[in-house]
Amino acid sequence: MDYDDAVVGAGPNGLTAAAVLARAGRRVLVVDAAPTIGGGARTDSAFGAGTRRDVCSAVHPTGFVSPAFADLDLTAHGLRWLLPEYSLVHGYGPEHVLGLARDRGARDAELGREARAWERTVGWAGHAPGLVADVLNAPALPRRPVAAARFAAAAGLPTAALVRGAFRTPPVRTLFAAVAAHSARPLSAAGSAAPGLLLAALAGSGWPVARGGSQAITEALASVVRAHGGTIETDCPISGFEQLSRGARLFFDTSPRVLRAVMGERLPAWYRRRLDGFAYGPGTCKVDFLLSEPIPWRDARYAATATFHLARDVRQVVVTEAEVADGRIPVRPWVLGGEPTRIDPSRAPAGAHLAWAYCHVPAGCTEDMSAAITAEIERCAPGFRDVIVGQIVTTAAEQERYNANNIGGDIGCGATSLTQLMRRPVVSAVPQATPVPGVYLCSAATAPGGGVHGMSGYRAALHALAADRP
Numbered sequence: 001m002d003y004d005d006a007v008v009g010a011g012p013n014g015l016t017a018a019a020v021l022a023r024a025g026r027r028v029l030v031v032d033a034a035p036t037i038g039g040g041a042r043t044d045s046a047f048g049a050g051t052r053r054d055v056c057s058a059v060h061p062t063g064f065v066s067p068a069f070a071d072l073d074l075t076a077h078g079l080r081w082l083l084p085e086y087s088l089v090h091g092y093g094p095e096h097v098l099g100l101a102r103d104r105g106a107r108d109a110e111l112g113r114e115a116r117a118w119e120r121t122v123g124w125a126g127h128a129p130g131l132v133a134d135v136l137n138a139p140a141l142p143r144r145p146v147a148a149a150r151f152a153a154a155a156g157l158p159t160a161a162l163v164r165g166a167f168r169t170p171p172v173r174t175l176f177a178a179v180a181a182h183s184a185r186p187l188s189a190a191g192s193a194a195p196g197l198l199l200a201a202l203a204g205s206g207w208p209v210a211r212g213g214s215q216a217i218t219e220a221l222a223s224v225v226r227a228h229g230g231t232i233e234t235d236c237p238i239s240g241f242e243q244l245s246r247g248a249r250l251f252f253d254t255s256p257r258v259l260r261a262v263m264g265e266r267l268p269a270w271y272r273r274r275l276d277g278f279a280y281g282p283g284t285c286k287v288d289f290l291l292s293e294p295i296p297w298r299d300a301r302y303a304a305t306a307t308f309h310l311a312r313d314v315r316q317v318v319v320t321e322a323e324v325a326d327g328r329i330p331v332r333p334w335v336l337g338g339e340p341t342r343i344d345p346s347r348a349p350a351g352a353h354l355a356w357a358y359c360h361v362p363a364g365c366t367e368d369m370s371a372a373i374t375a376e377i378e379r380c381a382p383g384f385r386d387v388i389v390g391q392i393v394t395t396a397a398e399q400e401r402y403n404a405n406n407i408g409g410d411i412g413c414g415a416t417s418l419t420q421l422m423r424r425p426v427v428s429a430v431p432q433a434t435p436v437p438g439v440y441l442c443s444a445a446t447a448p449g450g451g452v453h454g455m456s457g458y459r460a461a462l463h464a465l466a467a468d469r470p
């Protein structure tokens with residue numbers, strides 16, 4: 001069968017593109033190198049029957065507010081969001097905890113005398129009408145230019161400068177610094193605050209999990225594709241142009257490297273140079289835990305969140321990201337993790353509990369960081385080691401073997417430097433469009449970047465459909 005559109009890669013962006021195209025009546029084929037669909041949104045039973053482990057993404061602040069997912073009405077295709085009371089809980093030590101509640105009143109009460117500063121710096125962006133959609137649609141012209149300009153001015157700052165200028169207390173400085181450090185950038189780098197501003201603003205809408213695991217997002221997207229006659233094939237790595245349906249429009253939910261290799265000299269030299277110069281970020285080492293009991297935190301707030309951050313102080317976050325940027329394995333990394341079975345008990349049989357945690361490491365690192373990660377959780381939850389029944393470590397090098405988009409273990413498919421926030425991978429209102437008509441790069445390597453929100457695929461598909469209109 002001939003197809004109108006071929007999508008290489010069945011990650012959230014590829015499937016979103018395919019869903020939009022199929023819904024518009026195009027004959028769509030999606031192919032993926034892996035044996036299962038979903039890319040960074042997959043769930044498996046690696047801990048045994050009845051367990052649902054999120055292999056990669058686990059928490060979905062951007063997916064929950066994604067205009068693409070709303071347009072595709074994923075809830076009508078089986079997706080159920082589970083929203084915890086706390087978007088995030090930050091642990092400084094066993095007894096010292098700060099929760100970022102979804103409810104404004106509860107959040108303000110926790111932040112105390114920093115509540116107004118938090119709202120002025122971060123919170124406002126979460127409820128400024130249309131701003132989140134503008135940020136996720138970037139770099140398209142914003143519908144709310146004044147709010148977008150205010151957001152961009154703060155987003156361009158180094159995190160270190162932002163926390164010093166905005167907050168007075170060390171715990172709140174640390175709270176924001178760790179959220180911003182999702183970007184895996186040195187905190188002194190211009191633009192390192194950007195991801196933090198968006199994620200922190202979304203604390204008000206919530207940092208949910210998908211019931212049954214992140215695979216539920218993938219299955220909902222695939223359901224839209226199939227409902228409109230699209231075809232999805234797995235175990236199908238694409239390495240050459242001749243593998244692709246002739247005449248079909250092409251959507252690459254891949255790294256720029258794959259686009260470059262497959263299209264070769266069909267791409268103009270200036271664009272090939274841009275793809276060759278695309279920079280990737282550091283890696284991530286993730287540990288999944290099977291537990292006999294929930295993590296023995298001393299603070300009840302951990303029971304009402306899907307996400308925890310652990311760092312004693314700003315210095316721990318600063319030093320971790322500086323070490324990683326220097327190519328060194330962090331000695332005492334700050335840690336990001338979650339316990340999905342707290343919010344979604346359906347993910348493990350009675351008596352079993354799941355948790356995960358990761359830290360940043362240099363690109364391509366083969367180091368197993370489980371000892372350092374376990375030590376950090378144990379520091380904040382004494383007795384943690386006693387409840388571990390099993391663990392699976394995925395080093396940065398293994399992240400790339402699992403999914404070719406995670407180059408060097410970079411889970412965002414591209415560094416989030418200030419340059420690449422603006423030029424991802426080109427400066428254009430639709431950076432997904434390549435110079436070759438009908439060929440798109442629609443992965444997280446294009447704006448708005450990493451995260452399970454489908455916006456790159458969405459924008460590529462809408463652009464292609466608009467090009468069809470007379």
Ligand SMILES: Cc1cc2nc3c(=O)[nH]c(=O)nc-3n(C[C@H](O)[C@H](O)[C@H](O)COP(=O)(O)OP(=O)(O)OC[C@H]3O[C@@H](n4cnc5c(N)ncnc54)[C@H](O)[C@@H]3O)c2cc1C
Nearest residue numbers: 009011012013033039040056057058059238443444451452
């Ligand atoms: C450990 C980890 C934790 C994360 N945590 C979160 C989180 O909690 N929340 C969140 O929002 N995001 C998280 N992310 C990031 C998120 O998963 C990604 O940003 C998102 O999946 C990107 O979607 P995508 O469609 O662009 O690419 P991907 O999801 O990476 O999918 C790309 C697909 O393309 C396929 N592919 C690549 N090359 C080829 C080829 N040559 N031929 C055929 N197929 C190919 C791959 O097999 C893959 O299926 C995490 C990622 C990782 C790895």
